Amino acid sequence: xxxxxxxxxxxxxxxxxxxxxxxxxxxxxxxxxxxxxxxxxxxxxxxxxxxxxxxxxxxxxxxxxxxxxxxxxxxxxxxxxxxxxxxxxxxxxxxxxxxxxxxxxxxxxxxxxxxxxxxxxxxxxxxxxxxxxxxxxxxxxxxxxxxxxxxxxxxxxxxxxxxxxxxxxxxxxxxxxxxxxxxxxxxxxxxxxxxxxxxxxxxxxxxxxxxxxxxxxxxxxxxx
Numbered sequence: 001x002x003x004x005x006x007x008x009x010x011x012x013x014x015x016x017x018x019x020x021x022x023x024x025x026x027x028x029x030x031x032x033x034x035x036x037x038x039x040x041x042x043x044x045x046x047x048x049x050x051x052x053x054x055x056x057x058x059x060x061x062x063x064x065x066x067x068x069x070x071x072x073x074x075x076x077x078x079x080x081x082x083x084x085x086x087x088x089x090x091x092x093x094x095x096x097x098x099x100x101x102x103x104x105x106x107x108x109x110x111x112x113x114x115x116x117x118x119x120x121x122x123x124x125x126x127x128x129x130x131x132x133x134x135x136x137x138x139x140x141x142x143x144x145x146x147x148x149x150x151x152x153x154x155x156x157x158x159x160x161x162x163x164x165x166x167x168x169x170x171x172x173x174x175x176x177x178x179x180x181x182x183x184x185x186x187x188x189x190x191x192x193x194x195x196x197x198x199x200x201x202x203x204x205x206x207x208x209x210x211x212x213x214x215x216x217x218x219x220x221x222x223x224x
Contacts, residue, residue, distance in 0.1 A: 002050050007039045009085045011047050012078055015057055017164050019073035022048055032135075032171075035128065035178050038096075048072060056081050097121065099189060111199040118193035125186040132179050139168060 010033050011025060020028070026044055033039070039047070048070075051057035056078030061068050074082075099121030106114040139145050144158050148165040156163055200206060 002053055004050070004054065004081070004085075005047075006037055006091065007043065007047050008050055008054075009082060010037055010039070011044070012051060012056055012074065012082050012085075015051070015072055015074040016079060016082055017167065018162070019071055021069045021071050023069065025072065035132065036174060051078065054078075054081070097185065099185075106202045108202075110202055111196050114199075114202060115193045115196040118189040118196065122186045122189035122193065125182045125189070129179060129182045129186060132175060132182070136175060136179075139172075 010029075014020060014025060014028050014033075022045065025048060026041060029039060029044055048057075048059075051072065052059050055075060057072045057074055059070050059072050062071055099117055102117045103114065138159065141147075141158075143155070145163050145165040145168050147153070148155055148158075148163065149168060156165075195210075
């Protein structure tokens, strides 16, 4: 029996809202889950099959024009597994930012490469922020999911897409923390790239005073 991973439960959570085809699951991951738990497309399809093997989802083949497609639906044991996972202890937080990894080994390159990496990371974080802010605008738009909640309407579509306003409380929590983290990443890498532009090298002894200041600032932020 294969082991379930957080990605497995992420897909299971999507199916808890409604049955989806493999393509729809992929699109949903690209739209939302990738911001908090990135999964490659190949791994995503393996996870879909894993749900069926675990007995947490069923899959049916249905016609789609001249082709066929697979539609997945959560099972009763799948809902029980999702509830059990949500009640369990989560893993420690993971920070998987390539710009940080490159900064860790920056002494093997030079200031120009480091600054370029930092600006690229800041730009990516800014683009992700813009996309998430677009979701927020949609949720707050007239006739959007928040209006559906407040007015208790039976409408479930907006901008041509199916909506699940009853999940908005949870979605807003995830959006809040994700945007705050991305804001920190964008601001830090933008500011620090400008500082690195003035470094003589990534190993020069003249950097020692600024290194001490950075470490002491870090120490001062420690909760008392």
